[in-house]
Amino acid sequence: MNETIRVSVRPLVEYAYRSGSIDTRFRTTTSMTEGTRLHQMIQKTYGEEDQKEIPFEIDFTYEHLTFHIEGRCDGLLMREDKLVIDEIKSTSLPLTEINENSYPVYWAQAMCYAYMATKVYKRDEIIVQLTYIQSNSKEIVRYEKEFTSNQLTEFMNEMISHYAPFAKWKQKHVEQRTETAKALQFPFDSYRDGQRKLAGAVYKTVQDGATLFATAPTGIGKTISTLFPVVKAMGEGFGQKIFYLTAKTITRETAQEAFRLMETGGLQASSVTITAKDKICFKEKTICQKDYCEYADGYYDRVNDGMLDVLTNETRMTREVIERYAHKHRLCPFELSLDLSYTADAVICDYNYLFDPRVSLKRLIEEQKKRTTVLVDEAHNLVDRARGMYSAELFKSPFLELKRSYKGKNAEIVNAAAAINQFMIELRKSCENGKLVIQEVDEELLVKLDTFIQVSEQELLQQGNDEELLDVYFAAQNFIRIAKFYDERFITYVESGKSEVKLKLFCFDPSYLLQTMRKGFMATVFFSATFSPLSYYQEMLGWNEENYAIQIPSPFPRENAKVYIAPLSTKYRDREQTLQPLVEVLGKVVNEKPGNYLFFFPSYGYMEQVYDAFTSKCDGLETILQKSGMTEQEREEFLNMFTSNRPSSLIGFAVVGGIFSEGIDLKGDRLTGVVVVGVGLPNFDTERHLMKKYFDQQGRNGFEYTYVYPGMNRVQQAGGRLIRTETDTGQLVLIDSRFLEPRYQQLLPFEWQHFTVLSDITLLN
Template structure:
């Protein structure tokens, strides 16, 4: 019995033959389009009897492994009784820089196709041709070789032999993995209330190839309840890969710990955590060029050894582990983690790597997607992140900077920037009395100017380095890409920000595009403690009618939390008038119930105003404050201050929806209470009002979609910091008169509804 390993020709030859350095010097965004265009151009010159894009497949047995290799060759030509395999490659550098005789990786690709066709058609000889085409001049360079079938067979055997250490490692690992997944028991003594139900529905969703929207309370252990059934599904052969997608670093750590716990119980499973390039870069400056960075220089010469080494010795490839092996093998840690992503069983990463069309892991083939599940943690965050991924802006200011930089230096670039700037000036003059307004469409003149700008910029960037120009190039390119997505879920609006003028293509409803980017995966599990109301999140995250939905009540008793509502107005117009009363509420609370408290505010300005007022009244109470742009060390120090059984009260002033309002675990007496000031509504603004109007037109409650639901989500997240286990007790104080209105009341968790109006009494 042979175990099958499926691999594409390209993946196989790239693994064995790739060499050289990472070079992130400028490459035009049109390279891929050039490649397609040039392939089509060459294929049009083929004779009538010739064939293009021919699917080929072969199988080679080595020991107990069967390698099933497939792919499409560019051209199959019939010339004077000789069959020719044509491999077309486009390139942008000058033709004299093409390696004499062609590149080994390209020869290997063509020879594998030649072997497949010759074997299938009993040919003793077959010709192999490399056709190189320069993208600008269309100059063609040909290399051709006649090959015997026997030498092609030997060549494939050698390629498989070189690939085998990696293939055997993965194969042996998968065998152990599947066995351990089958045998793995739930890694805790017992399930918490609601945990078994969540795990069961997650497994059923994967089994039935369905998507699931799950609202599960904070503290029940959602991470293990989604990962454990996914691991079991791998053991049963329903899945091969799992993505654990998060928006915050802190929730990535929770997933890493869950895997660690399962490994301690016998699981054999490899995971990689992808950290942003700027964060994990080992150099002072992120500049991926071989003459600057030793980790980029010769990366492809060393990467296979690095991958074999780490996969042989590690299962949990966290940031620290990747950094260690990256230094050991002198490879770029970011690219290393991306290469590992295609080899491991589970990937812990940001939403971007799946949902953002600009950065998604594109080498994950459709076939692989069918056996992959997406676990989307804290899924409420995907709403605004989705809007952000599919929106794009164009700033006038950058074109003014380019005019200054290239005046008298490069006339064509100066003119191109000037044309875009002039378009902005006309628009500005036409709407001089407005700060914000919408446009029905983008006029053709602007589109022409932008495309011309891209064309000229591409030529300049091949020889010159300018940070401003590079920034403008990517901004314009992204803007042009988003123009292709424009439909009824978008609005084009213009806003004046100080001296700058910005045109924004704003995606108001990301549902359709999120659905599109998530297409092909076996199952998507969206979960959060605050997926409330479920119908809203199903609608805006691209849910469909036949998706599964689950709402698990809190396992914690209402006796564990003492909720108080103070009906003071925190509306913008009343903030100055009521801030003294808010300070009094806080003072009464800590006098009657000393301890550690987090106090959340809807904005940083509001936080500072109340904080200053508090300090005037009370200099002695120990207070710490969330600062803007805190480093990871500063964040850790803030949380470290919350220690159990302290002799004095500690107040942590923080922002709703900020870094401390979700994903933070302050167990037991580390946190005794949470105060939430306001109902968390986003600030009234032009953009939010556009969202409101858009959903009103769709016969939905636009105000709820734009303001109430996102605001109350922040409130629920902040309050959720308090009760994390059956042993936790504490006080929640909600300060705002709107908490007593029906619209907001119905969004409160069941255990918060036994509230008291007014200040808490002494325990």
């Protein structure tokens, strides 16, 4: 049987002809928009008979396979009686650094189009032309080669021979994935209450190519309830790829476990987990250069064999699996995980790989996006994360340092840095009480930054990496990138001190940009246990009228959790006064019902203050304290302390909104109770003050949008650690008088609204 494999020209030639080493020494890149503009500049010089953006597609038979190859060439030119294929490449490198044979992959791409053209236009000979245009100077250089149709046929045979092993694997894999996904059964004996409803809603969302906002309670099994229906939909021809986005490592592990369960049930699908570069790097420093790292040296010469080895023998490509094969084939584990992500059926990674304009998976071509479903886990976290992604800041001091350090070495950098430093000084003069708020981006600054970027590029290209200059270069570049997004949803503010000035473009409302970034994907599912109020999160994440929404009630009996409110003030101004009463309440909670507890606090400072007072008064109890910046091993050690059947009580002190308030499962009697101290309000800082003012001006309730909703979300997440299964029981104590105020009380989950107000701690019995 002659099987057909569809492939585009670019991925085909890149797979077959990539070679060399990873080298992250400074290289500038031309943006897609700028690249298009430069292409069009060349194409405008074409003659009347010349054509541009010519689509080609042909069938090429190799062994028992037929490859349907398609692509679009930049130019098809007529030169007397000969055809010329023109392949245009823009570059920021000086053209003196590029010769005819610098980039074999570019020749391969042009020759592929040339082969197609000889078949379509029935030519025995054709000219291939590589046109390079320098992005700054607009200088142009061209290289030409002439080929016969026989030579191009030989070239195609050789190229396809390199690609065929991967193509054979992929075709067989897709068939097996489709068959096993179609036959896959839910990996548990039965659905929990609400699981089937959630799974059905996700399936319909994928089927309709829509967006879903799903609120589903903690412990219901949201991960399997979203992944399973998407996999089933793939089996029915709805989509070919999944991105599972998370904010925390521990929720990535839950997704990995879901794939293990489905694999046990017969599914044959590949998933890859992307681990941050600084965590997975084998070297002491993350310097991706061949003269420092043996895993970067010759990476592209070995990566195809390494990938085929992994894909042939593994399905769940976790960090441990990737590290093993990276060692085996001497490959950079981070780059290997990225390369695998373009082939794998499912990619488990952080939000930023799809939403952050600085680090997104840019090679995910539009055609692939159209067949991709995006699942956003714990999506309430994406609101603040997106604000960070779409904001940018500059500091005065790095430009002053560059002005000094490059004196006598590079006058252009000195002048460019000095101009920005002076701009910052003028801003400081405009500040009242060290602060200034502006409703726009200063075009003068953008011009100065653009000049700085250009002169820095030349220095970095000629002299190599200067870490000091490189850091400031990227900060300036990001500032300009974010400035292009700037609209009424942003504010510009300045904070100044004696020797420092900070200028920030701050995105209040990321909804439009999140909506823009997810365009092109087949379907998107935002899900969380704490979309409360749902309307707020829909608005902040980019709700459209045609989007779907579903709310699943908790399947667990309300009586499994005894909920208490202790009306004690934890406001900052009252904390000294209420410290001892708070310690007494905490001590009595544990004494009345010994066991394992998590005590959550709104800040590290307050937590440590209460911890010191608690341990000095209750020195017979075993305690453990969350520390800032804990390693993964330290986190595991913290959680492993919570064992069943301990001989004495254990109290873990932690912060709301931190690593232990989301995504952890302490099932059964590993956790007896949870105490949440305070209503979780974010810090009252400059950014939050401006945000409140912005939402007030937009006609919303600024205090609720800025403080109450995010704060109560943290409270719900922390309290959600208590009941994780149908058999879990325990007690939840909320300590703050504000929990009795309507604005906070209405945000409590239904299953917490049968609370008892503690006037006397003995009511806990």
